[in-house]
Amino acid sequence: MTKQNQQQKAVPQPPNGPQRPTSFPAQKQERQPGLETAMNPKPQFxxxxxxxxxxxxxxVAIITGGDSGIGRAIAITFAKEGADVAIIYLNEHEDAKETERMVTEEGVRCLLFAGDIGDPAFCQKCVADTIAKWSKxxxxxxxxxxxxxxxxxxxxxPQQLExxxxxxxxxxxxxxxAAxxxxxxxxxxxxxxSITAYxxxxxxxxxxxxxxxxVSFTRALSANVNSQGIRVNAVAPGPVWTPLIPSTFDAQAVTTFGSDTPLGRCGQPExxxxxxxxxxxxxxxxxxGQVLHINGGEIVNG
Incomplete structure (x- = not known):
């Protein structure tokens, strides 16, 4: 290893905050969506x-993909801030139940909805059931x-694109x-x-x-509903350690995931x-109508 490579590998860690991994064991999950329970190490949420x-x-909040990864971190943090949380997920039941447990431990309520958000009838049902339960x-x-x-x-x-x-x-x-x-x-x-949009x-x-x-939908919808006092924004993460990663990339690519960012590591859901x-x-x-860029230091000018 050259001196330059050694310097690139030396990723600073905060003195008082959590230590975050800069590399990962080789691992591969054979199905999407991936499972947080099968990841090594587990994401920091x-x-x-x-x-x-x-x-x-x-x-009252509804969060899609709230069973694991960024969605789980959002759900738990919202709960800590006092919100009741409805989580929509596909079929990762074990992950969803664990997220529900952590949300309710914060003294708030949690609903779970399993299904495909690509189905408009399912989306209507999730919103209707949330309103029926919590009135808003x-x-x-x-x-x-x-x-x-x-x-x-x-x-x-065509099947993948669709x-x-x-x-x-x-x-x-x-x-x-529906909302x-x-x-x-x-x-x-x-x-x-995502940073990939830019x-x-x-x-x-x-x-x-x-x-x-x-990104375009965020900007357009914001302009559409500004007069109603409803705000629409987005977050564009860079590489983040979630179940999507081992279920997407080959085992060896996972080991260095996120190491090419300016900060030298991937992000954690937390x-x-x-x-x-x-x-x-x-x-x-x-x-x-804005986008927050949390991407490990990459300048995207968007």
Whole structure:
């Protein structure tokens, strides 16, 4: 190893905060969505130094992909801030039940909905059941996504293209459409975009396209509902250690995941969640149509 490589491997860690891994054991999950229970090491989903302040007390939130990864971190952090949380997930029941346990330990309520957000009837049911249970909806987080790497554009089948857009874009549309009649002045919609929307990815062509669509949807919807007092923003994470990673990439690629960022490591879900709290709370009352970039230091100018 050269001296230059040694310097690149020396990733600074915060003196008082949690220590975060800079490399990972080789591992591969054979199905999407992946399972947090099968990951090594487990993602860090709540920081021991996070100080809640009741910023979401009495609020009701729906979070897609809330069973694991970034969605789990958002759900638990929202719960710490006082929000009741409804979690939508596909079929990762064990992960979802564990997230439900951690949410309710914070003294708030939790609902679980298992199904495909690409189905508009399922989205309508999730919102209707949440309203029936808790009488209101204040925060919608469109976070669920899937990705399938291919080396060449020609390798993306019509089935893969449709599936990726159905989850990442159509599901966001369907759920937001279902939620809109119930959102009042002060409500917040938060969409999970990606750094790939800004710099692309040579092997995630369809996924990158969906994330670009999410950025455009965020800006357009914000302009559409500004007069209603509803804010719409997005978060564009860089590489983050979630079940999507070992279920997407080959085992060897996982070992160095995120090491090419300026900060020299991937992010952890706990590092994303405070941005969602900010966008969901009155702290961001003068922000709409914007994207927060939490990507390990890469400048994307977007």
């Amino acid at each position: 709540i920081s021991p130094v996070y100080l809640p302040a009741g910023k979401l007390k009495g609020k 909806l204040d925060i919608l987080v469109n976070n669920a996504a899937e990705q399938h790497p291919q080396d060449k554009l020609e390798q993306i089948t 599936r990726t857009f159905k989850t990442n874009v159509f599901g966001m549309f369907f759920l937001t459409q 809109m009649p119930h959102l009042q002045t002060g409500a917040s919609i938060i969409n999970t975009a 710099r692309g990815s040579p092997t995630l062509l369809d996924y990158s396209a969906t994330k670009g669509a999410i 590092e994303m969640a405070p941005a969602y709290v900010y966008l969901a709370s009155s702290d961001s009352s003068y922000m709409s």
